[in-house]
Amino acid sequence: MLVDEIDAVDWAAIPTPRLRVPRVGREVPEWFDLPSPAPGLRALARATTIPAVAEAASLLAGSALLWEHMGAVFPAAVAAAPFLLRIAEREYVHARDAALGLLSDMLCSYPFADYNRVRVPDGSTPALCCAVAEAIRSRRDFLLTLGKPGKRLLALCDEHWRFEIREVVRDGADVIALGYLSGSLPSSGPAGELHHNDGLTALDALAPEYPLDGDTPEACLRIAGAAAGGHCGPGGIILPAACGLRIH
Numbered sequence: 246m247l248v249d250e251i252d253a254v255d256w257a258a259i260p261t262p263r264l265r266v267p268r269v270g271r272e273v274p275e276w277f278d279l280p281s282p283a284p285g286l287r288a289l290a291r292a293t294t295i296p297a298v299a300e301a302a303s304l305l306a307g308s309a310l311l312w313e314h315m316g317a318v319f320p321a322a323v324a325a326a327p328f329l330l331r332i333a334e335r336e337y338v339h340a341r342d343a344a345l346g347l348l349s350d351m352l353c354s355y356p357f358a359d360y361n362r363v364r365v366p367d368g369s370t371p372a373l374c375c376a377v378a379e380a381i382r383s384r385r386d387f388l389l390t391l392g393k394p395g396k397r398l399l400a401l402c403d404e405h406w407r408f409e410i411r412e413v414v415r416d417g418a419d420v421i422a423l424g425y426l427s428g429s430l431p432s433s434g435p436a437g438e439l440h441h442n443d444g445l446t447a448l449d450a451l452a453p454e455y456p457l458d459g460d461t462p463e464a465c466l467r468i469a470g471a472a473a474g475g476h477c478g479p480g481g482i483i484l485p486a487a488c489g490l491r492i493h
Contacts, residue, residue: 247290251328256281259321261309262357282310282321286328292340302343311350317493318354318373323363326351326380334387345394351377352401358492369440371407372488378405382427403429408437408451408466408483419467420477421454426464430457434469436486441476447486 263276285304292298306313309321326348333344352374362370371379381388381402388395406428414421430453437448454465468477 247328247331248287251283251286251290254283254324256283256309256321256324259309259324260360261319261321262360264312279309279312279319280304280307282308282325285310286325289340289343290328290332293337295339298339298343302347305347306350311347311354313350315493316354318351318356320356320360320363320373322351322373323376323380326377330381330384330387333391341391342394345398348377348381349398349401352405355491355493361492362489367482368442369482369484370445371440371484372491374491375405375407375484375488378402378428379407404485405488406430406485408464410477410479410481410483412479413477416467419469422466422468422477424464424466425462426457427462430464430466437483438486438489439476440482440484441478441480443476446476448483451483
């Protein structure tokens with residue numbers, strides 16, 4: 246059951262910052278640990294009334310998942326995203342809407358410095374927002390069945406694009422990379438970060454070599470200059486540099 250799977254996660258092992266709250270009349274601020282998101286996820290998975298949904302969403306918006314009042318998101322969001330997507334499959338529309346709203350908040354909130362990246366199974370270390378966006382895109386077909394709410398969430402994912410390199414060709418100082426694009430590449434020639442086996446390499450500018458076709462994920466990008474060096478090859482992943490700089 247979903248609740249059992251939520252409980253099986255070692256939430257305490259996920260790196261989470263401590264928050265500091267100034268206290269009136271005290272010289273030393275009070276530090277406190279964020280509560281686990283597990284109780285809120287369990288409650289939302291079980292909720293069958295509007296008050297129960299509201300209480301569960303409130304728990305999650307003040308936990309190691311999100312601190313809504315600061316607009317902050319934490320690494321547990323990556324582990325929680327698949328559960329929220331499954332909660333969104335519930336027939337109870339209010340639980341679904343709350344799950345979609347939390348996923349939207351996770352994409353739009355900012356992480357703390359030193360807690361803004363996670364390691365994912367493919368070995369890359371994307372920004373939190375990009376990891377959450379990838380989890381959401383993996384349920385694209387389901388989200389499209391929800392109509393406008395699902396489409397709005399997918400649209401938020403577009404700026405957290407991801408390009409998987411399949412093949413590269415050298416063209417003078419530039420590199421032409423063929424592969425698969427998820428999301429929408431800005432027309433302004435965005436900076437990127439290349440994730441590879443040896444770590445991460447900054448890329449100054451990316452541009453489509455040919456017009457992008459929205460009906461297919463296949464794309465061909467020109468990587469300006471020699472910044473990619475010998476790291477740009479099949480299996481590499483390029484993510485938006487701007488997402489890696491999103492911090493509180």
